[in-house]
Amino acid sequence: MPTxxxxxxxxxxxxxxxxxxxxxxxxxxxxLKRRKDSVHALNGVNLTINQGETLCVVGETxxxxxxxxxxxxxxxxxxxxxxxxxxxxxxxxxxxQRMVFRRRMQMVFQNPYASLNPRMTVYQTxxxxxxxxxxxxxxxxxxxxxxxxxxxxxxxxxxxxxxPHEFSGGQRQRISLARALSVEPDFIVAxxxxxxxxxxxxxxxxxxxxxxxxxRNLSYLFITHDLAVVEHFATRVAVMYLGRVxxxxxxxxxxxxxxxxxxxxxxxxxxxxxxxxxxxxRLIGEVPTPINKPVGCVFQARCxxxxxxxxxxxxxxxxxxxxxxVACHAIEEGRL
Amino acid sequence: MNLLSVSNLHVxxxxxxxxxxxxxxxxxxxxxxxxxxxxxxxxxxxSVLGFSIVNLIxxxxxxxxxxxxxxxxELTSMNARQLQAIRGKRIAMxxxxxxxxxxxxxxxxxxxxxxxxNHTKISYKDARSIAIEKLHHVQIASPEKRxxxxxxxxxxxxxxxxxIASVLLLNPxxxxxxxxxxxxxxxxxxxxxxxxxxxxxxNGVALVLISHDLGVVSKVxxxxxxxxxxxxxxxxxxxxxINDPQHPYTxxxxxxLPQMTLPGxxxxxxxxxxxxxxxxxxxxxFHPRCPYxxxxxxxxxxxxxxxxxxxxxxxxxxxxxxxxxxxxxEAQ
Amino acid sequence: MKYPKKDLIQPxxxxxxxxxxxxxxxxxxxxxxxxxxxxxxxxxxxAPLVAPYDVKDPAFMDLMNAEIAPMWISGDPRFLFGxxxxxxxxxxxxxxxxxxxxxxxxxxxxxxxxxxICIGLAAGYLGGRIDNFLMRCADIQLSFxxxxxxxxxxxxxxxxxxxxxxxxxxxxxxxLVIGLTEWPLFARTIRASVLAERQKEYVDAARVMGLxxxxxxxxxxLPNTLSPVLVIFTVQIANAIVAEAALSFLGLGMPATEPxxxxxxxxxxxxxxxxxxxxxxxxxxxxxILILVMNLLGDWLRDxxxxxxxxx
Numbered sequence: 001m002p003t004x005x006x007x008x009x010x011x012x013x014x015x016x017x018x019x020x021x022x023x024x025x026x027x028x029x030x031x032l033k034r035r036k037d038s039v040h041a042l043n044g045v046n047l048t049i050n051q052g053e054t055l056c057v058v059g060e061t062x063x064x065x066x067x068x069x070x071x072x073x074x075x076x077x078x079x080x081x082x083x084x085x086x087x088x089x090x091x092x093x094x095x096x097q098r099m100v101f102r103r104r105m106q107m108v109f110q111n112p113y114a115s116l117n118p119r120m121t122v123y124q125t126x127x128x129x130x131x132x133x134x135x136x137x138x139x140x141x142x143x144x145x146x147x148x149x150x151x152x153x154x155x156x157x158x159x160x161x162x163x164p165h166e167f168s169g170g171q172r173q174r175i176s177l178a179r180a181l182s183v184e185p186d187f188i189v190a191x192x193x194x195x196x197x198x199x200x201x202x203x204x205x206x207x208x209x210x211x212x213x214x215x216r217n218l219s220y221l222f223i224t225h226d227l228a229v230v231e232h233f234a235t236r237v238a239v240m241y242l243g244r245v246x247x248x249x250x251x252x253x254x255x256x257x258x259x260x261x262x263x264x265x266x267x268x269x270x271x272x273x274x275x276x277x278x279x280x281x282r283l284i285g286e287v288p289t290p291i292n293k294p295v296g297c298v299f300q301a302r303c304x305x306x307x308x309x310x311x312x313x314x315x316x317x318x319x320x321x322x323x324x325x326v327a328c329h330a331i332e333e334g335r336l
Numbered sequence: 337m338n339l340l341s342v343s344n345l346h347v348x349x350x351x352x353x354x355x356x357x358x359x360x361x362x363x364x365x366x367x368x369x370x371x372x373x374x375x376x377x378x379x380x381x382x383s384v385l386g387f388s389i390v391n392l393i394x395x396x397x398x399x400x401x402x403x404x405x406x407x408x409x410e411l412t413s414m415n416a417r418q419l420q421a422i423r424g425k426r427i428a429m430x431x432x433x434x435x436x437x438x439x440x441x442x443x444x445x446x447x448x449x450x451x452x453x454n455h456t457k458i459s460y461k462d463a464r465s466i467a468i469e470k471l472h473h474v475q476i477a478s479p480e481k482r483x484x485x486x487x488x489x490x491x492x493x494x495x496x497x498x499x500i501a502s503v504l505l506l507n508p509x510x511x512x513x514x515x516x517x518x519x520x521x522x523x524x525x526x527x528x529x530x531x532x533x534x535x536x537x538x539n540g541v542a543l544v545l546i547s548h549d550l551g552v553v554s555k556v557x558x559x560x561x562x563x564x565x566x567x568x569x570x571x572x573x574x575x576x577x578i579n580d581p582q583h584p585y586t587x588x589x590x591x592x593l594p595q596m597t598l599p600g601x602x603x604x605x606x607x608x609x610x611x612x613x614x615x616x617x618x619x620x621x622f623h624p625r626c627p628y629x630x631x632x633x634x635x636x637x638x639x640x641x642x643x644x645x646x647x648x649x650x651x652x653x654x655x656x657x658x659x660x661x662x663x664x665x666e667a668q
Numbered sequence: 669m670k671y672p673k674k675d676l677i678q679p680x681x682x683x684x685x686x687x688x689x690x691x692x693x694x695x696x697x698x699x700x701x702x703x704x705x706x707x708x709x710x711x712x713x714x715a716p717l718v719a720p721y722d723v724k725d726p727a728f729m730d731l732m733n734a735e736i737a738p739m740w741i742s743g744d745p746r747f748l749f750g751x752x753x754x755x756x757x758x759x760x761x762x763x764x765x766x767x768x769x770x771x772x773x774x775x776x777x778x779x780x781x782x783x784x785i786c787i788g789l790a791a792g793y794l795g796g797r798i799d800n801f802l803m804r805c806a807d808i809q810l811s812f813x814x815x816x817x818x819x820x821x822x823x824x825x826x827x828x829x830x831x832x833x834x835x836x837x838x839x840x841x842x843x844l845v846i847g848l849t850e851w852p853l854f855a856r857t858i859r860a861s862v863l864a865e866r867q868k869e870y871v872d873a874a875r876v877m878g879l880x881x882x883x884x885x886x887x888x889x890l891p892n893t894l895s896p897v898l899v900i901f902t903v904q905i906a907n908a909i910v911a912e913a914a915l916s917f918l919g920l921g922m923p924a925t926e927p928x929x930x931x932x933x934x935x936x937x938x939x940x941x942x943x944x945x946x947x948x949x950x951x952x953x954x955x956x957i958l959i960l961v962m963n964l965l966g967d968w969l970r971d972x973x974x975x976x977x978x979x980x
Contacts, residue, residue, distance in 0.1 A: 060522070060523065075872055115872075117870040117888050119891040169609075183877070200589060200605065201609055203592035227522065269526035273554050
């Protein structure tokens with residue numbers, strides 16, 4: 001088996017809650033104590049991404065999927081865990097050491113209205129990374145590259161002197177993709193790139209991303225909450241809940257035979273066009289905020305099958321017969 | 337008599353340089369207890385339509401012409417005070433962002449009680465018990481506790497439930513829900529939709545659901561209006577529209593959904609994007625993106641025509657129907 | 669090429685500055701303010717050419733001509749605005765004074781802006797302890813009244829180095845004092861906008877590209893925070909001119925030999941009730957109109973550079 005492109009193991013990230021130094025002190029049992037609270041966004045995530053595949057990460061608000069993207073891209077430092085690119089560890093690098101990997105890994109953002117600098121023309125936006133990473137190129141070579149890049153994402157090269165606000169949301173997302181592609185990466189993290197776009201435009205951007213994957217043998221980490229897109233686009237799917245991966249499976253397996261109770265609920269809740277789908281499975285309560293590091297299974301509070309063991313012990317990912325892996329005691333014990 | 341009938345509604349935006357048409361010749365009716373959906377992409381004018389029903393479009397927009405009738409009362413000619421009595425009491429609105437309606441500095445309870453006492457004269461105690469009952473009705477656990485909480489203490493789904501409760505307080509005839517679940521997660525979206533559906537069914541309330549998500553619409557609405565660039569382009573029973581869309585735009589919209597294509601295949605995209613108000617094309621507004629556009633589409637606006645499945649404004653459908661009619665005549 | 673040429677997407681049209689300019693031409697008050705301000709600037713720049721007398725000429729001061737009323741009262745055609753107590757032509761003195769006041773204002777605000785922008789950018793972008801430290805410095809600076817600092821500083825300087833030395837360096841000292849005391853206003857505004865901009869994804873995108881902090885700060889964030897700075901800039905020039913006038917009025921500003929508008933007002937004040945009102949009133953009017961015009965322009969800029977009014 002070839003080395004996976006990206007390997008993530010035991011990744012954790014806790015954000016300190018935004019309290020001032022004075023606010024951290026409190027009275028407890030007659031003593032003044034300093035206590036720092038933090039939100040645990042990631043609680044031990046293990047994932048691998050293979051060359052040329054699309055791994056989709058799905059989950060609801062607050063499950064840590066965006067944090068995962070930011071940690072992989074080095075925008076946030078992880079609290080614990082390791083990230084490997086091929087066989088090099090990249091989570092502890094400083095800016096200079098990371099530079100090599102910046103060319104290989106790029107990111108496409110959610111909001112097409114905020115991800116392009118409003119005061120830079122499309123030409124400036126694209127020429128900056130190209131000439132920054134290839135200082136040997138002459139101006140005309142850079143121009144040539146930009147023209148080719150723009151046309152390859154379907155934007156007329158003659159419009160490269162325009163500012164972002166002159167483009168529509170879908171067009172901006174194309175430019176964002178062009179910027180990510182400008183340094184010729186082989187891995188792209190896309191953080192909800194479609195959620196701000198209309199359906200018809202979503203299809204355009206998704207098609208473009210698929211074309212590029214074919215052309216350049218790209219690997220994607222695609223973060224989304226839209227399961228319809230996942231079903232269409234993903235090679236494998238990771239379902240996240242409260243900072244942990246609770247099910248990881250090839251797309252077809254996941255959609256035809258979901259195993260984890262959360263995955264089942266999630267899939268049943270998609271409003272599908274056909275009218276004869278079953279009633280959605282109702283979950284009790286809402287997603288809690290992980291102020292304290294969860295003990296036991298992260299899904300215990302909303303799980304209809306939770307037993308004493310689920311409250312005490314965190315389930316490990318277990319490989320199943322059909323190439324999926326699930327972290328659930330109920331499945332392990334054969335109760336489900 | 338129809339509960340609500342909108343006919344030939346034109347809404348304009350008054351800009352510095354010129355008038356921009358946001359809604360053009362929009363007509364539809366809503367019966368008592370009926371659930372309809374208005375579908376379209378952003379910029380199609382679906383929210384403007386929702387707002388103009390209760391005459392809430394702010395400057396620079398205004399109703400240029402047309403009529404909106406609630407039973408036999410004309411809403412466009414009412415003054416602010418009469419409208420105030422209609423809003424909330426007979427027509428209620430639910431927005432995408434619950435914080436638009438909830439006041440962040442008042443408790444949930446205070447806001448609900450105030451809403452009741454604004455329209456009916458009852459004591460605080462009675463109002464409180466009605467409010468708690470309604471909170472219970474929308475499946476909020478321990479409503480007495482929630483009553484004294486502030487909006488920011490609740491989650492997004494919970495806030496939307498509070499909004500629905502507040503809408504129910506005055507037993508309106510019509511609920512206009514503008515993208516009520518767009519900001520919510522899928523699992524919570526499903527619950528809120530079910531709740532909304534159950535409430536409309538149980539109380540005989542008519543629902544106007546404004547959404548961009550055809551999946552959501554198919555779960556809730558009996559009838560669907562598809563809007564494009566300020567006009568209704570297709571209207572008909574939801575199931576028929578989804579199974580057999582007539583207008584090229586509706587077809588494109590449905591075909592662009594990922595589930596319509598085999599995994600891994602290219603999606604069927606519609607070229608281009610919705611024109612802005614200022615750049616409305618001539619003739620049929622969809623013609624620059626339409627794969628079947630002819631010279632006629634560029635010059636003339638199509639009229640509504642009943643295709644046997646739904647009402648469509650498209651020359652293509654019209655021509656096809658004419659052809660069939662000719663065939664029939666020849667056969668005879 | 670995979671995509672045929674005709675299918676390529678053309679952008680929508682419309683330009684931000686065009687939009688702002690067309691709004692400006694439509695606003696008569698703003699246009700008038702700009703014209704008056706431009707007039708002030710031109711006249712101040714060309715003072716040596718425009719002024720009827722040369723202030724540096726020793727013959728300029730002639731006590732024989734002292735306290736002649738403006739032309740429309742005295743009928744003396746030599747002095748349009750009359751003369752002051754030293755017999756100087758008031759028009760010439762006001763022209764040179766305006767030039768001095770504007771120079772001091774502009775230079776002082778340039779110092780303020782440079783300091784404020786650098787500190788604000790660093791505080792906002794780097795955050796954490798640096799931010800805390802810099803902002804507490806700004807708080808301390810703000811808690812002193814600027815006037816008080818200026819007075820104390822200038823008074824100490826005068827007594828240490830003597831009045832003669834002070835008179836030579838008066839302009840530089842004023843610029844430095846006014847420039848160094850008011851930077852927190854710029855720093856705070858910049859910091860607030862930087863905090864807002866830093867959340868935006870284009871900054872993350874630049875970081876993902878591996879660009880250095882310095883480049884991100886100055887090339888990406890700074891241009892997006894400049895509209896509020898432009899507004900404060902105009903208003904602060906007006907404030908600096910007023911501050912200079914006030915200091916001069918208190919006798920800590922420009923010396924009588926090289927008068928700014930403030931020192932003219934101050935000098936004329938003594939004659940106010942002796943019947944020679946014009947020595948005080950005419951420079952005051954000049955100052956008031958200048959400040960008014962600058963504030964009008966600042967207000968207009970604030971209303972129209974506000975990104976919320978221009979949605980993109």
